[in-house]
Amino acid sequence: MTFDPLVIRKDFPIFDRKIRDGKRLVYLDSGATSQKPQVVIEAESDFYRNHNAAAHRGAHQLAEEATEAIEAARSKVATFLGGAVDEIVFTKHSTEALNLLAYSIGNSPVGNRFHLKPGDEIVISEMEHHANLIPWQQLAKRTGAVLKWFEVNKDGRLDLSNIEGVITARTKIVALTHQSNVLGTIIPLSGLVERAHDVGAVFILDACQSVPHMPVNVADLDIDFLVFSGHKAVGPTGVGVLWGRANLLAELPPFLFGGSMIESVTMTEATWAPAPRKFEPGVPNMAQIVGLGVALDYLTNIGMEKIHNHEIALTDYAISKLLEVEELRIIGPTDMKLRGGAVSFTLGAIHPHDLGQFLDNSGIAVRTGHHCAWPLTRKMGVAATTRASFYLYNAPEDIDALVEAVRDAQKYFA
Amino acid sequence: MTFDPLVIRKDFPIFDRKIRDGKRLVYLDSGATSQKPQVVIEAESDFYRNHNAAAHRGAHQLAEEATEAIEAARSKVATFLGGAVDEIVFTKHSTEALNLLAYSIGNSPVGNRFHLKPGDEIVISEMEHHANLIPWQQLAKRTGAVLKWFEVNKDGRLDLSNIEGVITARTKIVALTHQSNVLGTIIPLSGLVERAHDVGAVFILDACQSVPHMPVNVADLDIDFLVFSGHKAVGPTGVGVLWGRANLLAELPPFLFGGSMIESVTMTEATWAPAPRKFEPGVPNMAQIVGLGVALDYLTNIGMEKIHNHEIALTDYAISKLLEVEELRIIGPTDMKLRGGAVSFTLGAIHPHDLGQFLDNSGIAVRTGHHCAWPLTRKMGVAATTRASFYLYNAPEDIDALVEAVRDAQKYFA
Amino acid sequence: MQLDNLYQEVILDHYKHPQNKKLSATFDAQVHHVNPSCGDEIDLNLTIADGVVTNISWDGVGCSISQASVSILTELLVGKTVTEAYFIFDHFVALMQSKGTVAGDENVLEDAIALAGVSKYPARIKCALLGWMAFKDASVQAQAKSKLE
Amino acid sequence: MQLDNLYQEVILDHYKHPQNKKLSATFDAQVHHVNPSCGDEIDLNLTIADGVVTNISWDGVGCSISQASVSILTELLVGKTVTEAYFIFDHFVALMQSKGTVAGDENVLEDAIALAGVSKYPARIKCALLGWMAFKDASVQAQAKSKLE
Ligand SMILES: Cc1ncc(COP(=O)(O)O)c(C=O)c1O
């Protein structure tokens, strides 16, 4: 099957609508959230119409079917990531998954391998989304651990010149984003993971911007934990994934407490079910989990490798076209070997808000601002940027529309 | 408009399906999760098909529409509960909402009114669902606070004979369930709330089993926080609500950290946006929030008072019919003035699992077990019960089917 | 009735007349297992002599499936070598997890074949396995103990 | 073009030639406000003498809407009594939050009426209000200070 974004687009009902009085929707904001194919929308509806009941509770047929449905989705996620089924924990989004890790680590008693004491170190980078920055910053404050980070250099890559000085014998946690949601930079993982393991730290990967866009296999990467959000991977809103190595999930204390995560409960004591149940109290976001399973099937059927190649080609085209625009500056690497399909830029003195508004008026949806990575935009010396991010339903015509509108904006605000 | 469950049922597509090879679905498990009307299912789909984008981010039309959609839902929830719009925090379920409170309280520094020190007291009851028990039990362990509780007496009511001894000057938090999910007991709130406020404690209401079934107004009840789950109120899975008084939400530290909940961020420090944003990091469960808004509209159009009266009548009928069955024992009050529509019972020596399986075979969905309230079932002297729970789409014919099948089960297992 | 596939005569018999349901005074290992989703509990005592299961006794509360399953287990495994018992155990677990796709070998499982229908009711598999998991746990403990002696 | 409703000539003029964009050396109150969703920032100095706004100066980074809005504000409010300034403030905020349902009174708002189109773009309302909120904050501080003196 050849890869044709215009054919793929037909699977996504939202492209049938018009923007700002009749304009074609040019959706270049998939880095924030992706659009949903009809099969995913239908999967959620079908769950409600035919199988809705509280999974893992009740011995009736609907409850059995609901259980079967979410457990089947769990095994799809496991296969997609190359992990084991009991290593998949469903959350509401990657933000929750990262907070789960930070709080569970914070709950670890003395003697537990995750226990943090004053002076222990947590390593992140200046490139992190707030979701992979603030939870660690606050955990450090609560425990007395020290937050350290890799800096970002002028061309938007991690400064790894002093990797031994950043990840040290005191490091317990290394938590990094696979691909920057602002710069598009993909970090060189293998050396970092190796160094983390050499010093006995666990390696946590924020794969929000990579899992939806390229083949990611947790075993190949040799990481310890990974998070991503369903809504960025053509899945429903309200569902995210934490993957963790079985032996680590076994040792990690629980985060949220409630029904169905227990082994036994008295008024004063509780013991926990094995993972993943231990981390999933309450009636699950069942319809969303089912939808996510179908979303990953959809991506798999098209092929993650093909999707990735498509995005690389598109990004390459976008960067070359954008760079032809006077005063346009790409914030982040321009070498396709170092990056994925999120392209941030500035346009002379035109404020991104104004540019974004102008683009919107032409039917083009981009994101503007600091993209929830404020320390990074500050470091890059810009107050805000305009970001175009691509996915499987984007075509070169979308890039052409973007570049043309950027030029028009220049005239408008001149 | 007269209230007719058989007409209402037509709004819920799941009742078109058959159970166990052709039997009518008699759904008596709404206490675990409710079924969804077509309008709610359609609202989620419509969001994805027409308005999907990351709310509160991006200046494009879809993002505006998505923002507008979830904020409109927020104001519907506020109106439904009698609170203010900024007092509504969306979570994934009530379990998360209760954990949010417990963790945020645990994050409160010295000087904050929520700060807990060793010796401070947290009061719950033996009637709590695990979701309103374990978070407090674990918070007590983390902070050195003392967990106390109201006992439950033989007929399944709170023992309030020593209210002054349980809620004392040292009490900082009183967290109680409005209606027991096992016994159906509705607790007498006003005296408890008054006592909590007299000693300066905050009152948290677990309204999971009341908000979907009767008019609940936070101002009338004079409580401080309330939680409920959308999926039990004909809403989507994956969305819950925390309501809190504005001044208390303002003082409460945040729980989950990430994007869109901040005022400013550096690598080492962060400050927070005002509530509700402070408690809602990450791309929200948007389609589910929108669906919940439509669910509450649906309930409001029918009328919460009417729904409540219907359930009272149905429960009254059910209890009288069930009590005619030999060896059947109702666990919980039988006086309709003290209770709502969740009826737990035992049937001689027949184990609830076996009874539940038999009922399922007749198309009747009930729940069996300890219903995530293990200390309570232990206290009531039973290992497990069978629970039938009612909602607006249940009719007397469902009760008749239940009672007939219970009698058949007695013969089968005799 | 469809339900009869689940509640076979043998099961209801064992449920009404459970075998070896009285904890022995002596044992090599004693375990307590719980099914957290329903609160069912079992205590099981096990004695192993020279690699042969010589005694299994139990007590507990639970549904007909869990009670019958452990009752059948005691009759089936006493007298078998630990190796034979593990072979039967594996066979039984595989049958339970088969979602009704395998029939099970009556020569291996004897009366326990009556539990085959359980595999079509996912929520009940844990009930059927409760006693078996307790046995497995106890056997590991008993063997560890005998190695120490 | 539809966008012209938002980007009126007056706005683009003020954006390109912002008024009073140089922080004064003296002031009764100085505030720093931020729009957390985009990172735009403003510093604003305010002087109030005998109940009259005598000086407003500012500096900052932001989009055309936020820059024009504060520029217009400085021309509009200087010379007004605090009471008049608050009246205009309330009128402006109400216009911004109106979702395009009210027209705004040009006699009250003068050049600021040009921002009326913003109210139809919910994501931009905060931009238009950034400087106004800074002014309000500063005025409260300046008055509190003058009471103390
Ligand atoms: C009284 C009560 N509290 C809390 C919960 C937990 O609700 P959820 O699983 O939706 O978080 C339930 C429902 O199971 C309940 O009945």
Ligand SMILES: Cc1ncc(COP(=O)(O)O)c(C=O)c1O
């Ligand atoms: C790199 C990265 N990490 C984390 C997040 C947070 O994702 P979510 O809002 O779905 O939790 C995002 C998306 O906004 C992201 O791009």
